Amino acid sequence: MKTDDTSSSLAPHPERPLLYSSPQILARRRRLLKEARRMLAEDGIDGFSIRKLCQRAEVAQRTLYNAFHNKDRLIALAIREAFDEYSAFVRQSSDTVSVKGWLSRTVSINRRNFHVRNYTTAVCALYFAPGTARDVFETLLDMSLRGNLTWLEQRRGDIGDWIDLPHFARSLADVQYATINDWCLGRTPDERYLPSLVENMLMMLVGAVQGSLAEEAAELLAELETTGTIASIADMSVPRVTPRKPSA
Structure with a gap:
């Protein structure tokens, strides 16, 4: 359990780093x-x-x-705090090495977005806003970047030598955020949100990996295109969302 405001590297105030800590x-x-x-x-x-x-x-x-x-900065810290709490739980219950495990964790985290659409829209608005401060942007980027980079480093032997892992992880993060943003803006219907996210990630992966990893990714992509889902990873259906009661 955290004892400070956040586990993110983003300072609450860039000019006053916790001068007062009573x-x-x-x-x-x-x-x-x-x-x-x-x-x-x-x-x-x-x-x-x-x-x-x-x-x-x-x-x-x-x-x-x-x-x-x-x-x-306040919004970014609040977003990062919520993300860290939820993703810590997901990591404990997911396989962290296989393609299916990587995708399952991503789907589990994004499935929650159906319950917090306004919150997710706020994340994307900050991520794509041209006026967002650099360190605020980077803490949002890290929410996607860290998980992707950790997984890619575990599979380094299956990834082409021509691939720069940090650059590839950043490209995956941009694709993930763009897919999420399209859903937030209503450009992607609810039933296509998670399948589109998985499809976009797999298409990028297929072009960068080799050997058995490439075969596994291609098989999963073919299953997704044929059936609209991947039965062996997290549930990709649209969850039932209970409308939030208006605040007093």
Whole structure:
């Protein structure tokens, strides 16, 4: 269990790295992050209000800006905190070496997005916004980059020598975010979201790997194109989503 605000390398404030770390200040940071996560899930990034957040967290706006510098940084930290908590659980229950394990973990994490569509839209909005600060962007990029790079490093012997692993992991992250963003914007229907995500990842993988790994990836891609799903990985159907009750 984390004892600080976040496990991300993103500093809460770029110019004031935890100058004040009293129990009261840390408690206020935690309340702000907790309420920010709730507000993103309820109203998305367009309906996100600093004034409303401070009211709900019972924190002065001046305190918020002293702690987090600006709204984008606060949102990025809240997003990263939620991602770390959920993905830690997924990693413990998934095979981390095979193609199926890699895809299963990705599907499990993205299947949750059906329940937090507003929240996911906020992630993509920050990722693709041209004005997002570099360190804020990089902490969002790392959410996808780290898992892909770790898996690619485990399979280095099956990947062509001409492939630069960090560059390939970044390309996979961009494809994942682009696919998610298309779903958030309504360009991809719900039933195609997860199959499209898996298809795009497999098509990139097939062009970069060799040997038995290439054969496994090609077989999975053929199964997906034939049946619309891959029965041996995580459930790719659209989950039943209970509408969120309006906040008081």
